[in-house]
Amino acid sequence: MSSSPAFPERLTQGYRAFLDDRFARERQRYEQLAEGQAPQIMVISCCDSRVSPEVIFDASPGELFVVRNVANLVPPYETGGEYHGTSAALEFAVQALKVRHIVVLGHARCGGIRAFAAPSEEPLSPGDFIGRWMNLVTPAAERIGPPDGDLTDYLTRLELAAIENSLKNLMTFPCVRILTERGRLQLHGAYFGIANGVLMVRNPETGAFEPATDLMPERVSMLRATTVTP
Numbered sequence: 662m663s664s665s666p667a668f669p670e671r672l673t674q675g676y677r678a679f680l681d682d683r684f685a686r687e688r689q690r691y692e693q694l695a696e697g698q699a700p701q702i703m704v705i706s707c708c709d710s711r712v713s714p715e716v717i718f719d720a721s722p723g724e725l726f727v728v729r730n731v732a733n734l735v736p737p738y739e740t741g742g743e744y745h746g747t748s749a750a751l752e753f754a755v756q757a758l759k760v761r762h763i764v765v766l767g768h769a770r771c772g773g774i775r776a777f778a779a780p781s782e783e784p785l786s787p788g789d790f791i792g793r794w795m796n797l798v799t800p801a802a803e804r805i806g807p808p809d810g811d812l813t814d815y816l817t818r819l820e821l822a823a824i825e826n827s828l829k830n831l832m833t834f835p836c837v838r839i840l841t842e843r844g845r846l847q848l849h850g851a852y853f854g855i856a857n858g859v860l861m862v863r864n865p866e867t868g869a870f871e872p873a874t875d876l877m878p879e880r881v882s883m884l885r886a887t888t889v890t891p
């Protein structure tokens with residue numbers, strides 16, 4: 662017989678630290694936020710434990726409306742009877758919160774993208790939820806063509822192309838398209854490097870991902886050679 666589950670000690674410790682530090686410092690903000698949230702920015706990020714938008718963007722509570730899913734994908738608009746968690750979050754962010762920006766935040770070494778590019782023979786479970794979800798990457802893969810040589814380079818190009826495809830899918834949501842065309846909503850792509858901490862931002866004019874402007878100079882020069890156009 663299994664023992665009763667214990668709440669993870671790591672979380673209890675972390676919560677104590679939060680109470681003593683952040684909550685103590687930002688108590689007033691939390692009290693105000695209890696009245697309601699009004700974030701200006703929605704971030705669609707991967708579930709990956711290394712890519713937390715609040716950490717990367719040094720965000721305070723109430724600033725970012727975040728939805729995370731495997732490989733930070735946005736499905737196309739559809740009104741079928743399935744369960745659409747990401748679409749529900751998107752609808753709430755755009756229609757109720759009236760966010761001004763939506764950022765699709767991809768990242769290097771994405772396990773979801775790798776699973777699409779090099780699927781295992783057997784799904785992880787009979788439902789094959791990851792396999793079916795990652796089918797959303799198919800248009801991006803078709804766009805960049807088959808791997809030609811270095812797998813890491815191919816995966817990077819696929820990660821960037823998947824961001825591009827999610828931005829395209831965002832525009833299939835009528836509320837997103839209308840507000841974007843009226844200039845009341847902006848869509849952005851970004852890509853986090855994990856190992857080097859570098860953030861690339863999609864240039865809306867060219868579609869290329871370029872280092873964010875506030876990087877330290879040596880990191881920018883390091884990246885010039887690796888900037889990838891999806």
Ligand SMILES: [Zn+2]
Pocket residue numbers: 707708709731732733768770771772773774
């Ligand atoms: Zn990922």
